Amino acid sequence: MMRVFRSALRALAAGALVALISTAPALAQDDTPPLPNESWSFSGLLGGLDLAAAQRGFWVYYNVCSNCHSMHQLHYRDLAGIGMTPAEIKKIAASVQVPVGLNDQGQPIEGPGTPASQFRSPFPNDTAARAALNGALPPDLSLIVNARDGGADYVYGILTGFVKPPAGFNVPAGKYYNAYFPGHLIAMPPPLQDGAVTYADGTKATVPQMAHDVVTFLYWTANPEAVQREQMGVRVVLFLLLMTGLTYGVKRKLWSHLH
């Protein structure tokens, strides 16, 4: 048995060596700075969720991002998941106009939303979005944190990465320089400016603060089950480890008279 393991280790070592050789050139040729390393309430195996930050993040989405980005997977009722009360949810839903069916002439009409409404989309379809935004399409944000390598840190990087282009870098009209966007030319104008929103809890709305809050919110929209999942996980995994130990003990006892 020892032999098997020693050889397995050797094979692993060979594999690791190959992996090392492969990453070296990849690092050398990249001009994107390393992703910001924010500290998130939800990171780590047992992350929670900073509900106050998530609620402020919703406020940023509601006032800024929702002018361009849809969030098809979310309903207003879901906001209970970041600790909003039914009254608050009703009020928020009623503040937007959403399609509510047809009038007597058969024409589609809009009306105030209810908690059961989907988040209002800024454009009726992708073509309308492109027409309004110089041909660029803002992606749906429901799952954006899971849909990008780098996750929350990457989205935070995009929101805070609108820096001066290096000398000689040509930025065409309708494009903006972003340190973290692949190729650096993004069609989204810098969405956040200091004081762009006013927080009800008195938190100062700086760009890094708003970016942190909205990314916390976006992490939740992509992984609404995360907190419940991790809490359940602790119990399930501990139970299974205990069972492994117990069955191992019984097995040892059962086999002991065979040796």
Next chain:
Amino acid sequence: MAGLHKSEFKNPLINWIDTRLPIPSLLQKEYAAFPTPRNFNYFWNFGALAMVALVIMIATGILLAMNYQPNTALAFGSVQHIMRDVNYGWLIRYIHQNGASMFFIVTFVHILRGMYYGSYKAPRELLWMLGVVILLIMMATAFMGYVLPWGQMSYWGATVITNLFSAFPYVGHAIVTWLWGGFSVSNPTLNRFFALHYLLPFVLIAVVFMHVWALHVTGSNNPLGIDPKGPQDTVPFHPYYTMKDSVGICAFLAVWAFLVFFLPNLLGDPNNFIKANPLQTPADIVPEWYFLPFYAMLRSVPNKLGGVCIMFGSILVLFFLPWLDTCKVRSARFRPVFRKLIWVWLAATVALGMVGAHKPLGFWVPLGRICTIYYFFHFLVLLPLLGAIEKTLPLPESISQAVLGRGAGPLPNAATAAPMEKA
């Protein structure tokens, strides 16, 4: 009356059933008393683990299917509906999604176990070949399952893989159109993939049944690779191996649960969180990790048809393994050269997996080619040659002699009497 089974069960109800339909007797014979070599190590758990994985995949799959919509306009949203609105839908889906990886991990270890201990050699050739059939059906199932959530990788993976068939001369394009049910991967494709993804696991059950049947005819191999010579070399399957398998199953479920609850998207691709878009090709189309070595071989051949043949050949060659390996000694323990070479082969296969995960540029191209050649060189040249030239070590006289102390004569009575009485 002719044909009635003589049941030995005391319980009158079981006896009544057993007399008419002797399933209880069958289970007693095949799963309780079944004489099993006494010297298994924990690598012999992995077949049972694969069976547990199959059952869990089918159970979670049926629950998913109750809420899934096999329609290109609805599929992506219906999976999100499962994740967000269905009670514990996220749990069911993450078990199923990570289950595919767990299933392949245990199956790969199970296959490697067979290769290391020579379990494919006579008389277990057919048992081995049924195993390769299982691997092929698993791959088809997983490939079609990955298309169902209709993300970017689902769509583009399906496009790349189905397009491979266009490499066949004359009929290639007709085959691809036929597979798609149209002129691109589209709604008919998704529909039939769902139908087949639902069907194939049940075909898998039938093949697994034959695999186990064949196993119970030949009996199990063991780490020494020698046949049991009598009752002192075996123990009844129950309770000895039911108990040992239980240890493995608990540990296996713990690892699976850890992935599901703490790192559910570790093995997934961020691109699959984006709805399929036929107009936008992702920067990098990468298959799931368990296909990477085969994908690497496909790309290592400069010619498309050649690549397809090499890729399918890499699995087909396993069918012939029982005859390519000409050495009569089964276990690598007694084959000093083979014991080293099998790890070289594994290293080449793992390296191919890494090649498959990278763009075919620079250093990855020659590495992929060398490893592809070595993969086949191992099976087609090294194994047949080794049988002729390798000096194998002397085999122990019997299993019990090897596990119960050197040079021991007949067994101490107490050691075997107890289990035999229970049997």
